[in-house]
Amino acid sequence: MNRRYALEVRQQMAWYWQALIIAGSLILGLLVSGTILVVAGVPAGELLNEFVILTLFDAQSLQSVLFQASPLIMVGLAGCLAFRAKFWNLGLEGQMIFGAIGATAITMWDIGSPAIRLPLMMAAAMACGLLWAIAPVLLRLKLQVNEIVSTLMLNYIAINFLLHLMYGAWKDPKDAFPYSPKYESFELLPEFGDGLSMSIPIAIVIALVVLWFINISRAGLYLRFVDKSPQVARSVGVPVAKTILLAVLFSGALAGLAGLMVAAGQEGRLTHSFYVGYGFSGILIAFLARNNPIAATCAALLIATLFVAGRSLQVFYQIPFAMVQLIQAVLVICVASSDFFIRHRIRRVQGGE
């Protein structure tokens, strides 16, 4: 047999080639997504207008992109932290739901004076998100229970618990929809400047804290050991279990905070479906960013643009929000595939053997 081409493992590749390949794959992903949108009924000529111009060059949309980005940055960072500990935390949605439930509990029961209400809600959101992450991580560490399944099962339990509250005890009697009563004005994340939400600076500060945690703190150093090889880490005396526990609980707390950002930042109340799309986006953001907090912040901005554009598509063309999920999946498939071309090369082999 005369094989003309052979696949080889590439040892190294210059960074600019890598960047070019990743950019190329993103463009390919966007082209595929554009095609899907055209098939779904968006006029081809309107695509650029809808996505790029209306979303990024309009001050108000740009604000909503930044606004949308903050919870996405939180779930993205939460994903980064857990995945660095080799823990597939697919429970971001459940942790987010419990974060928002914790924050809403503070408002429902009027705990604390108005001045300290918001910090108390943030603490409650982080604590509840963290608590919802404890069971799967302990089960994994003590009993080797597969965390992919356990965290997903806990999501479904959290969703049903949220519905139980929204259709039951916490339903706003004045509203036909399954929503909690509106938060008081001092329970909402305040705005500053020209209508920018406080959630943006909070997200940036948390991103810096995660950056410090991963790159500078002792736990972050341990985490890098665990990420590279848990066996080696254990034999050089790194407290592997404690490091994984810490990273996953941190991840749960951030997901909880993301829940608060949606409830107290965007909706102004707890709703029955506020979490939709976030858990999945957090995982994909962390994957796209290769668990790097700065890259995750950038990826979250990209995904936020998609969210905002997706909502306007929903309004103008009646395209379901699931389109956003489909486009995200297409982008991730393309970017993940680009890794193949970075790690391998196709070499022409002289025939005639």
Added chain:
Amino acid sequence: MDLISSWLGNTPEFAVPFALAALGLIITEKSGVLALGAEGLMLVGAVCGIGAYLTFEQTAVALVMAMVAAGVVSLLFALMVLVMRINQVISGLVLVFFCQGLTTLTGTLMGWTNQPVPGLEAIALWPLSELPYVGRFFIQNVVVYLVPVIFLISVWALNRTTSGLRMRAVGENPQAADAAGIPVLGYRLAAIVIGSALIGLAGAFIAVLSTKLWISNMTAGRGWIAVALVIFARWSPWKALAGAILFGCIEALIPQLAASGIKLPQYFVFMAPYAITLGVMIWVAISKRDSSSQPGALGTPFIREERT
């Protein structure tokens, strides 16, 4: 006891999707490919089954097209894990997300949501169907009766045919299989497509024969429960079938409880299958059964150029 009789009668309807999805997962995973995409592929089977029925009005055609559709979509997964060598966990998750988006979009844009379909007539297996209490268990549609046959054929193919044994060799030790001249990627591709077609059938069963309509994300985590089921069953098809019947019993109990007038908080009842799955996983972990039955190369990509 009317209650027990109708509970037993409804069990197969709930058990069949778990059984078929778990069998599909076992077939794929025996070849060494970690398959997490069941939730997504079931949705593909479900939406395509309904779509095909609404178009052709033939249940058999709908079921076959659902299997074909899931097989075709699984080619994307095969491309990711076999050709592009992307992490199999990520590939499985992305497949689920991709299918969730795709099926919701297709269902909505084609107007297939909430369109009822008639399903299949139940056939009574006389004289078993005349038995007291358990009689209703033997009045089921033809697909339910086919499930044991599908299991028998699959187990026979996995354990008794050359292809089946080669496929398992690929899953246990791809390097050795490669050295023996077995096309590793070819067998993995076949395992992915066949397994996914069965998972697609499981989804179509839910939509076309059980719920009899399409709602977006209607599988509601059953694909993930099937993933858990494969772990409890230790990759054994018969144990998976037993587990599927157990879960079918639990799911069938939910509408029974509602019908019998027992007042329970509705959403806590809906939580039950997930909580029980978690409980069973913990129980299996505590009883510390050996993990030797897991395919040796599960989750590791086969990269010929990097063989040592």
